[in-house]
Each structure stands twice: as structure tokens, then as C-alpha cells.
Amino acid sequence: MNSMVMQKDIISNWEPRHASLFGVELVKLNHRLIETGLFTREALGRVIERCPAEHLGIRARGTEIDDPKTMEGELGTATGLEAIQAIEKGRMWMNIRRVMDWAPEYRKLLDEVFGEFEARVPGFSTFKRNLGILISSPNANVFYHADIQGQSLWQIEGSKSVYIYPRSEIFIKPESIEKILLRETGEDMPYEKWFDDYATVVELKPGEMVTWPLYAPHRVHNHDCLNISVTMEHWTKQIWNSYAVHYGNGVLRRTLGMKNGSTADRGLHVYPKAGAALLWKKLGRQIDGDVVKKRDFRIDAGSELGRVSIR
Structure with a gap:
């Protein structure tokens, strides 16, 4: 429709x-x-x-x-x-x-x-x-x-x-x-x-x-x-800056032990942290998400709970 x-x-x-x-x-x-x-x-x-x-x-x-x-x-x-x-x-x-x-x-x-x-x-x-x-x-x-x-x-x-x-x-x-x-x-x-x-x-x-x-x-x-x-x-640009800053802080915390990094989404510090984030991704250090695991059940509208277990 x-x-x-x-x-x-x-x-x-x-x-x-x-x-x-x-x-x-x-x-x-x-x-x-x-x-x-x-x-x-x-x-x-x-x-x-x-x-x-x-x-x-x-x-x-x-x-x-x-x-x-x-x-x-x-x-x-x-x-x-x-x-x-x-x-x-x-x-x-x-x-x-x-x-x-x-x-x-x-x-x-x-x-x-x-x-x-x-x-x-x-x-x-x-x-x-x-x-x-x-x-x-x-x-x-x-x-x-x-x-x-x-x-x-x-x-x-x-x-x-x-x-x-x-x-x-x-x-x-x-x-x-x-x-x-x-x-x-x-x-x-x-x-x-x-x-x-x-x-x-x-x-x-x-x-x-x-x-x-x-x-x-x-x-x-x-x-x-x-x-x-x-x-x-x-x-938005502001959301992306915030993402880059938090991501960069995480990378610096894990690689250099740096703590209490600024989380402001504006300022010159955004750019090196964005660079750290991109480098971390290029090095393959980010863990992939949304991996499909084994299936536990199947939809079944006729069953009591609407699903049946997959053995």
C-alpha cells in the first residue's frame, strides 16, 4: 500500500x-x-x-x-x-x-x-x-x-x-x-x-x-x-562531534591510559580525537556488533506463546 x-x-x-x-x-x-x-x-x-x-x-x-x-x-x-x-x-x-x-x-x-x-x-x-x-x-x-x-x-x-x-x-x-x-x-x-x-x-x-x-x-x-x-x-554535525570525542576518549584511555578527557562537542580537541577514532577503526580494533547467533525459537501463531523452540 x-x-x-x-x-x-x-x-x-x-x-x-x-x-x-x-x-x-x-x-x-x-x-x-x-x-x-x-x-x-x-x-x-x-x-x-x-x-x-x-x-x-x-x-x-x-x-x-x-x-x-x-x-x-x-x-x-x-x-x-x-x-x-x-x-x-x-x-x-x-x-x-x-x-x-x-x-x-x-x-x-x-x-x-x-x-x-x-x-x-x-x-x-x-x-x-x-x-x-x-x-x-x-x-x-x-x-x-x-x-x-x-x-x-x-x-x-x-x-x-x-x-x-x-x-x-x-x-x-x-x-x-x-x-x-x-x-x-x-x-x-x-x-x-x-x-x-x-x-x-x-x-x-x-x-x-x-x-x-x-x-x-x-x-x-x-x-x-x-x-x-x-x-x-x-x-547531525554536533552529534558526530560528540561521537568522535567519546570514541577518541575511549581509544586514548585504552592505549595511553588517559582519563578525564573533555567530552565537549566543540573546540580544537575534537579533531585529534576524531583522528584517533578513525585510526582505531582502520586498525581493526573495534569489535563487530550485531553478529547473528544461533536461533532459539521459531514464530508459530498456533502455539500458546506464539513460538516453538528450535531443537
Whole structure:
């Protein structure tokens, strides 16, 4: 299904103050993505069937916040709609990655969204944009983590609570950011339950989106319903500078034992640290991420949990 021509702005309640807040503070807005017709269950069923295998991630994990076990899954012979039905009854989530690379109608939508933001926010210029689709089970959790690029979460179906924590060294240490950037660890980080006392909790419903400051730790809890969400990511020159500085600090910490390096994303120190980051990558010292491990289960809409184990 092709998207409808949007006669109205995608963001429906933009105010002048949002231009100063966007990318700097937590901002919650209303959107019209649902009106495009690209995110109905039928449309998403077809997207799942079109998705290249390397861009379709299926996982299952327990419902406890600190449950460390993750299982990897595969679609098998299930149709896209059967997969959505299975996720609705199981403790699973599906990550449809880089949709704009192989579905041009979603690339068009992504460009429209960022064209709208760039027209409204002075000096805001983005590159390496990304659009993904998340389909997740009732009561599923995304555990405490941080992202390395600009991030926004757009709700399509269902509702969830998004916990966003202060971006201070109490909740995310520079060393944790460095490990994520150097791919020495995943995006998950150590979490303590008392962190919630300092979180801002955003209740996200269909037609709402939220964006937060770079590297702000967050976690997500689905309410008791299937959730369909869209993630959008982007880079700006400032985000790239921050990436280079933290990456360079990590390299210098590991090679020369240097500590307490500046994390400012402006100034002359950015350039040598960016050089250190590029050299580290060229030397092959960065650990590759997203390696496909063995599959633990297969989607099966007819089973009680929507999946069966692979023996």
C-alpha cells in the first residue's frame, strides 16, 4: 500500500518553543503517521514478508526489568500477519530495521518527517537518517540503555511507558558511552531500581511521539496490549562531534591510559580525537556488533506463546 498524500503537517501540535527544545530536552508531540496507511497491521504484514533476513530481528526475553536472558528467533514459514498475531500473545518483540533502504515509500516518509523538522528548527541539518519498526508483545520491556544517535519514538498501536533518566554521570558514566561506541558491549547498561525515582515517565499513546537528549538513558515498558512503534534516528554535525570525542576518549584511555578527557562537542580537541577514532577503526580494533547467533525459537501463531523452540 502506498502512503496517502499528506495534506497536513506530520507533527500536528508544533509550537515555536519546540524549535529551541528539540534535540536538547525531552519533547513529546502529536503526529499523523497513522493517516499515511503505512502502519496498519495489513501493511506491516507485507513489510515483514518483504524484509531482507538480515534486517529482521526477532527476540524474546522475560518480563522482569533485570532479567538478563535473551533468545533469538526466526520467522520460519509464518506470514507477516501470523507473526504479528504470534507476537500479540507471546513475550516477544520484532525489530524491522532500515526499512527505508528496501521500501521506497518509507524512505519518502522519512524524508518528509525530517524535512518538516529542518524547516522548523534553525540550523538543524541531518544525515544518516534511519527508520525502523518495532512490534512487541503485551508487557514486554526494553531494558535500560542509551543510543549513540538522535532518537525519537513514534507510537502507532497500543500504549507504553517510557522512562527517561537524567544524562549525568550518576546514570550514565563516560566509560559506559565509550564501551557502547567501541562496541565492547551492547546498548544495555547497569541499572538500579532506585534510578526510577529520578526518571521522567512519558505515557505514550497512538498518535504521540517523544524525543530526548543525546545519550539520555531510557527504558520502555509496554502496557497490557500489542505495541507497534516507529523509531527514527539521525545524525547531525554536533552529534558526530560528540561521537568522535567519546570514541577518541575511549581509544586514548585504552592505549595511553588517559582519563578525564573533555567530552565537549566543540573546540580544537575534537579533531585529534576524531583522528584517533578513525585510526582505531582502520586498525581493526573495534569489535563487530550485531553478529547473528544461533536461533532459539521459531514464530508459530498456533502455539500458546506464539513460538516453538528450535531443537
